[in-house]
Amino acid sequence: MGTNKIRVGMVGYKFMGKAHSHAFRDIPFFFAGEAVPVMQAICGRDEQGVREAAGKMGWATWETDWRRMLERDDIDLIDIVTPNHTHAEIAIAAARAGKHVICEKPLALTVEQAKQMVEAVNEAGVVHMICHNYRFAPAVQYAKKLIDEGRLGKIYHIRATFLQDWLMDPHFPLTWRLRKEVSGSGTLGDIGAHIIDLARFLVGEFDEVVGMMETFVRHRPLGEMDIQLKGRPKSGEWGEVTVDDASAFLARFANGAMGTFEATRYSRGNRAGNRFEINGEKGSIRWDMENLNNLQVYLQDDEPGLQGFRTINCTEAEHPYGSVYWPAGHIIGYEHTFIHLLHELMEGIAKGVSPAPNFEDGLRNQIVLDAVEKSVERKAWVKISEYTVDCEQGVAR
Incomplete structure (x- = not known):
């Protein structure tokens, strides 16, 4: 062929x-x-x-x-x-x-x-x-495999964060990410969307949410930022920040699990604190994007005296994507998550199928984002069932 x-x-x-x-x-x-x-x-x-x-x-x-x-x-x-x-x-x-x-x-x-x-x-x-x-860090893919195989049993909890600190200077400029008409939302849609997607991938669909959001600095000088998230004010003009600086919400999942989620740009010392812990009846897993090759795993079936979180360096040939890279323990990085995702896209195009996450996942994530914002406005829980989704066509009604 x-x-x-x-x-x-x-x-x-x-x-x-x-x-x-x-x-x-x-x-x-x-x-x-x-x-x-x-x-x-x-x-x-x-x-x-x-x-x-x-x-x-x-x-x-x-x-x-x-x-x-x-x-x-x-x-x-x-x-x-x-x-x-x-x-x-x-x-x-x-x-x-x-x-x-x-x-x-x-x-x-x-x-x-x-x-x-x-x-x-x-x-x-x-x-x-x-x-x-x-989703395409090998350790995250391996976490999905363990969950799907039932190694953790019934899932009870997910705790997920995405913590950053690049916006803490009140004179950091008003970039496009801080303007609702351009970005849609602040931390919630920018980095909160990632942990929402990871939760849907690993735990399942959301059932209801309740949240809070805060904007700590409401006016900033106009300007831009570079790839290193360094700000460059352009003039003496100032503008209004129209999105959240920090967001947090609680969630219940359709399978009965519960979750806590936090996204902020005001967590001093955290550059990219994208982390989750998932607890099930038979074990738990932990992952930290800043140490993305490692997955921490606890299994209750281990004999007493040896129980505890073990660190799995997901670089073995048996791990997802591991066989195409280097010998075990030779670390890959952030950029390889994009290689894996776009490789899956290439294969999807060749086969005529849309790999996950696709636009239907994007829509479902958007619904969760919207439900969190609605819950903040109402100061009440919002059911995802307020939005009906035709699963075959992926269209929200």
Whole structure:
């Protein structure tokens, strides 16, 4: 069987553009799959910036208007790594143009936008995926395997956090991530979406939520930030912060488990504290993204005297994705989660299926985000059943 070449057009070229570009370049190096990406075109509004990015990151051509990319017959897949408020328009147009689509998270600004995006890809019959890359850390995939095999038994708890501290300076500039009309929400949608997706992946669907959110600094100087999350004020002008700086919520799951979730940019000393602990009747697991190769596992069947959390370095050939890399104990990193995700997308395109997490997962995550915000407004629990989802078509009503 021959190898399919999937010609990629990427919209955006900064932080996530760099991560995705690196992954597209490395997929053929590690994986001998049915499809390989061809880095055909990159798009950005700044002509000089996108031209330089194309040369540095290995893209064959560049454009300054994403609509032009949809008109090209030498592009099969559109990769959207732009700010959140552009996701829906680009994804819907790409699907209607017959292009496969992958989109950064969160999928949209609202549930209604996410619903329209799901409808568009389903009607067009294109392959689609959302970029929740943390699912694809080998240790997380192994945690999923242990849970699915029943090694933890019935799940009782999940505790999940995503803690950062890059926003604590009150003079850090008002970037697009702090403006609701561009981002949709603050920590809840930006980093909270990741732990929501991990919870759905590992534990199951949410049943109801109740939350709280806080904005600690409500006015900031206008400016931008770079890939290292360093701020650059542009002028003496100030603007209003219209999203949350921190969010927390409780959850009940459809299978009876309970969860606690916290996302903040005001946790001093935490750069990327994406962590979870899951407790079941037969055991527990812990994972920390800052030490992403390791999974801590406790099993009650261990004999007395040897019981305790053991650390599994998930780099053995028997671990998910482990066989394509280095000898056991030779560590892989954050960038490899994107390689794994985009490899799965390539294989999905070759087979004509949309790998999880796809736009339907993005919609379900968006519903949880919206339910948390509603619970804050109402100061009450909100049932996910307020949103009905047609599971076959993935459309919220």
